Amino acid sequence: MKKIINKTEDIVPEMISGLVKANSDLVKQIEGTTAVVRNDSKFAEEKQVGVVSGGGSGHEPLHAGYVGDGMLSAAVAGEVFTSPTPDQIYEAIKAVDQGLGVLLIVKNYSGDVMNFDMAKEMAEADDIKIKSIVVDDDISVENSEFTQGKRGVAGTVLVEKIVGAAARSGMNLDDLAALGQKVIDSTKTVGIALHAATVPAVGHPGFELGDDEIEYGIGIHNERGYSVEKIQPSKELAHELIKKIMSEFSEQTGHYAVLINGMGATPLMEQYIFANDVLNELAADNISVDFSKVGNQVTSLDMQGISLTIMRADDDWIKMLKEPVTTIGW
Amino acid sequence: MKKIINKTEDIVPEMISGLVKANSDLVKQIEGTTAVVRNDSKFAEEKQVGVVSGGGSGHEPLHAGYVGDGMLSAAVAGEVFTSPTPDQIYEAIKAVDQGLGVLLIVKNYSGDVMNFDMAKEMAEADDIKIKSIVVDDDISVENSEFTQGKRGVAGTVLVEKIVGAAARSGMNLDDLAALGQKVIDSTKTVGIALHAATVPAVGHPGFELGDDEIEYGIGIHNERGYSVEKIQPSKELAHELIKKIMSEFSEQTGHYAVLINGMGATPLMEQYIFANDVLNELAADNISVDFSKVGNQVTSLDMQGISLTIMRADDDWIKMLKEPVTTIGW
Amino acid sequence: MELNLADTKKWIELFVEKVEDNTSELNELDTAIGDGDHGSNMARGMAAVTDALAKKEPSDLAELYKTVAFAMIQKVGGASGPLYGTAFLDMSKKVKETTDLAELVQVGCDGLKRRGQSDVGMKTMIDVWQPVAESLKSDNFSKSIVENALNATKDMVATKGRASYLEEKSKGHLDPGSQSSAYLFEALLEVLGE
């Protein structure tokens, strides 16, 4: 394992410190935590419902890279692939509450759900109005009441963008939570890996794939997927993922937003080629794509791979997706 | 070699097509070429000197990702690691000339210099006012009159940003070329690789490094550097690169801009850790950093590595670096 | 069965030792069916527990359990932080009423179930805690109880936690949280055996 780091245990604090130093006009660190909060002048001036997200590190620019006017109010970074602790989340909640309440955007992992729940309980004890929504857009995992359910992956960034835009426009906490849930229900993602990520503390890739193999349906923490296959041309990969996702929508009419997401070590060149194939196939199927974005948004350390997210979007969601924001990573 | 591509020979046209489809509000493709030109409404409305750059592909988001209001007017993409041809550059020049002339920003490689020169000759035959500046910020290569000179690497994006801002503000062609040259002379970069890039047509990495080795001074096309060493903690890497760069500046006073650039397969996490070490050391040395940026700006396919660029900047350059732009990649 | 303050502290210290000696083993187990960090998570928690105990010597059992709970809640994160944290927090409350180990472990286990929205048979640490609690009640707590409980997780299909994404493929691997809990109860056995 070769990585540009110092000590393994210093990875997250040093990363957050670097991010904040390089972007001090946009964000600042909440003292004693690895959470960052908006530092732009509008933050203090214009009241809104606070929007807080967070989770394990290793998915940068998610979440700290999406803190800014029109997106997140604060983001909490846990250890690599590990949910942050309740007290850190609690500090972020207190730092952004302006009396109008706070919405938590949580990715659906046991750890995240439990830690955010505990933080919520702490904030409620302070009489802070607080709600949470749980993103579970990864359709490669079957859902069922009796299990953990689907994972939260790349679609999270679209949820953060739309909820952030609505919060800026003055939407109240209850409506915001309802909107967020509706967005989540309309957002589906599947990812593929060409090469697994190496967790620094582990020192070797989470799983091995052959020289010509890819894995369909992987998660953003090296969670294994639903099948290992020979690599196909980009066109075929696009076709497979589109088919898998579109079959989950009950209707195929309306407007769509598309996110092509690099997993960390996949060059933009390949992402654009894949985007070309995705957008060509959707156009051929008469599916109207009104918003699309390509890039490393929700990564998995140095995983080589890509994910496709498709959202069936309301008209105003498209508008909200297109609104400018002042973040590092959008 | 596993890559998300179709046919090797279709890489560049498909990439450009994907980029343009996903960002049609910002850029459009120049017919019959793999060049892109601004497509925002301000482009037609407000006259300015055209700014055109380009070069081999594989460095995305450079250059097409920097086309937009306040940065490049057009960008020309050659084959992977291969300068574009004169006729493509010529088409881009014609597409952006609004009568005030066109400045070409060329990276210092034989191929780029020759092809842009031929395009310039073609444009001059059309009576288009045209100048070019050649970026050579990579100080890992010794300069000498009798050789090719230094390479153009990550600093190029800072040149494009400042020149683009000045062009938007109405600066004339001669002043723009002089400004660009001054910026180039004040910009120094050194890069390191942990793992070489794999050119798709070649199919294996350009060079091999041991499991604990890095190479100092590599170029963005797998050009070998000045020494192979055991990997060090990020702090030591930062120290080595800062020392190397700062010794090139005759004065160490004034304002500085810093770019920490990921080579393609290096996670943002590592880039921020490195940024933290760089900014800490510069602060300890009382070097005033007034602008900093971290991310994959000038990549080398799937190379694992990082580069550090330091620019000794005029006050108004810092302002120009901070101005908002409407590009895909800045 | 009961433990006094000094022995309970010994229990926790032995637990810390075992986790620290087996950090990479726990990471490996979690790499197979999770995200590879259970050892690092627990080691971070154990360091925090050690720090906290060094900073202030707990004056009673409630304070000792609470110190462990807070260290886990504040320093671990992930799934195991709130789980172990909740279990020990609930035990610190219960110990004000009773020092019976069977009751304490059952209360801790109930805390896991509440926090994790989970139950036995889901291939989680509950599959070690519940059998241990029962064996304490029926006075046959032993090394083989712990080992069997741990080994039984191997053939389970996970329905909670990260391993649940693997569905059928989660079979054939020990649950990492059950392994760290097995260390906890092996440490307890060592203290009781003295």
Place this chain on the structure above:
Amino acid sequence: MELNLADTKKWIELFVEKVEDNTSELNELDTAIGDGDHGSNMARGMAAVTDALAKKEPSDLAELYKTVAFAMIQKVGGASGPLYGTAFLDMSKKVKETTDLAELVQVGCDGLKRRGQSDVGMKTMIDVWQPVAESLKSDNFSKSIVENALNATKDMVATKGRASYLEEKSKGHLDPGSQSSAYLFEALLEVLGE
């Protein structure tokens, strides 16, 4: 020495063949001291030459050379596109005056020097073109002239082109552009030999 239209076309066709047969060899040479694309670049150019010649049969030598030049300029890019393009473009102009091969190759070589701002001894294709031009003048053009010129690039330190960044380390490798130029002149020898 001279070549008529048919033989010149044969010359170009043989050149195309050699480059296409050795594309990956050229890429490998360029991987060692450049950026690994000289074979792909030249192959792209050769495909364009073939296309252009298939589309329109050149009616005279000037048109033939010009067709090759334009194909290289428009389809290759990199360093080799403008270099070969300029050489053949200058030859297409010169051939209106003289069909003497020695003069034509010298004019092409001068075009390389002008376009590349370079000269002999810099470890570029000029180091093959110039000796070949001279041997044509003194009537001792042969396979060994081409081979020796090519092999001489091995010990040179590059001062132009990408290999120049390697400074001393560029020693010990053949220059890729000299290898493709060697194919060009080997093709010429084969046509002359018939």
